[in-house]
Amino acid sequence: MIIVPEKDIASLIGRAESLDAVEAVFAAMAAGDAWNFPVIREAIGHADALYGFKSGFDRKSLALGLKSGGYWPGNEARGLTNHQSTVLLFDADTGRPHALVGGNLLTALRTAAASAVSIKYLAPKGAKVLGMIGAGHQSAFQMRAAADVADFERVIGWNYHPEMISRLEETAAEIGLPFEQVSLERLGREADVIISITSAFAPSLLDEHVTGPTHIACMGTDTKGKQEVEAALVARARLFTDEVAQSVSIGECQHAIAQGLITQDDITEIGAVINGTHEGRGDAELTLFDGTGVGLQDLAVAARVVELAQERGVALEVDF
């Protein structure tokens, strides 16, 4: 069995490989070659922790396995990351364990890759202004990945906690783009592409805020009850997602579904656009990608990390 510890992930895989891996698995999902198994998520009644599994199988790449992990709110006080993830891959031919891979950085990379794939396929032509809602841990990964797939000239941002905005400012500076903190009204009016990555349970971006041809990637809502944008805005958009079952139950679309504004037939898997079986943006004014985060994304990037470790001769092998 191959082991790739968390500390080695950053030197093995970057944004480009993550984007390719996530794009390929979205395509396999839409073609019916890959599927996610039901998600398990439980409050374990210890350390205030939420723990669970996301798992699946990609018949095309033969990635089989699970991401195990969750949220330990007391970790920060111990100098550890609150979100903890580990990926376990199995040999699809024998069921034997294939690899154990640190999943913390991979989660951020695969989440940013998902919105970047949506921007690559759905952003309005000539998109110049990136609007960021959210300035937490994931936001920097999101901005960097978005800048890889579109020629943005500037970044504008809004955050519920204004004192956190410096993360967006610093990340924009790192990628060489000017940054301005703006109101949600300006953000909705001026941004060609909007990424929302917050842990909110009530909408920040309202239907009336968004005026022009825009692509919105809603990346924060991954649990029942969370919400980042108004349901009416969702209902006005041409809708895409990673997986329809998650979009309507734990994703941003859950609220528009519950209010009867849309049905699940209004939502298309982004893989269909990648595979060329759906036209994508077409003549739509507004597109919205509901990035709920599927286990297959984790398996895809973890499998790529294992390949890269093997190619570079740095894979740590144990007799298991």
Ligand code: NAD
């Ligand atoms: P974080 O705790 O570092 O940052 C949270 C962000 O949400 C901050 O910008 C904060 O200001 C904002 N926020 C908090 N309360 C808010 C409110 N009431 N209204 C508006 N904004 C508010 O979190 P993070 O690690 O950056 O993750 C952000 C979200 O992304 C989380 O909800 C997380 O579960 C989700 N996530 C999704 C995926 C996926 O695949 N879709 C993957 C990883 C994380």
